[in-house]
Amino acid sequence: MDKQKMGSVPFVFPMPAAVVGADVDGKPTFMTIAYCGAVNNGPAMIAIGSNPGHHTMRGIVEHREFSVNIPSERSVEKTDFVGMVSGATHDKSAVFEVFYGGLHHAPLIAECPVNLECTVREHLKIGGKDDIVIGEITECHVDTSALTDGAPDMEKMRPLLYATGARAYWGVGRKVADAWSAGASYRD
């Protein structure tokens, strides 16, 4: 075992490449973030981290609503684009086909196989470069073509993974094992 100390780095693998949406000045805008994870159930909640200066954060603060959209590999260029440029200087409202669900200010991306509508439960400023927003997921929309036996199918969704450090997007590979099952062979 030969380990290297890297300091205080956010090295979680895999990270998603999620596209967060909000309405700013009456128009949808988007930003790509890897600082994002599910953190609760019943109701489901999601935590995201973002610099408060980002344009999309203005809409989240104003409306206390946002979306989290899970892009597929086929959307990699648009996903990267909305993470490269600021909504303050670039109108991103036409990058994606947008629809709305039950929330009025959580713009959802049609071409993303999974869309989460979220309301802000907590907005934490606890140091560091980013604000932490915890959203309650009020509704989830999944492409029917991405479902197998009622559950989202990795092979059909082909979500992007963000490789932090190497600054690249990766795809999913193959199924390794069933959960709540593979461990039985270790116990035996």
Place this chain on the structure above:
Amino acid sequence: MDKQKMGSVPFVFPMPAAVVGADVDGKPTFMTIAYCGAVNNGPAMIAIGSNPGHHTMRGIVEHREFSVNIPSERSVEKTDFVGMVSGATHDKSAVFEVFYGGLHHAPLIAECPVNLECTVREHLKIGGKDDIVIGEITECHVDTSALTDGAPDMEKMRPLLYATGARAYWGVGRKVADAWSAGASYRD
């Protein structure tokens, strides 16, 4: 576009299959969680969600320290095992070879290519089944054999992905594109 509404579900893709460690009653114990994401930088922070009744949570509450370990595909059976059984009834201290870094109560797993040492910054009880713990990452240890040009390499780490809904572990595939680069072709 044909979408199906799924309700309030924590459908983030990909999710990690992270092994969280803490010391309880003087011994390391571990639980596997998918509710986990990076949420801040400078210092780096991570958010996890867990039912407060889980044995590992006792140690996190007592010591306000924990670890997050990123397992490789080769550890899938042990990873699933520590998520299947409770530390209240099973001594998990010998499942993995353990080492410690700068924190005294954040047990790190030698065979995991990435290990994060964390101190508790916030412990939120805001409804839902789970508590949300936000940890500051005080140190990160990475296998030198998993690094390429100083950054963790997906191909060398081969981290597990958790497919929620389908309840399965998946592996990473191939690199799709460079970040802060692929979007340029959309802009052009």
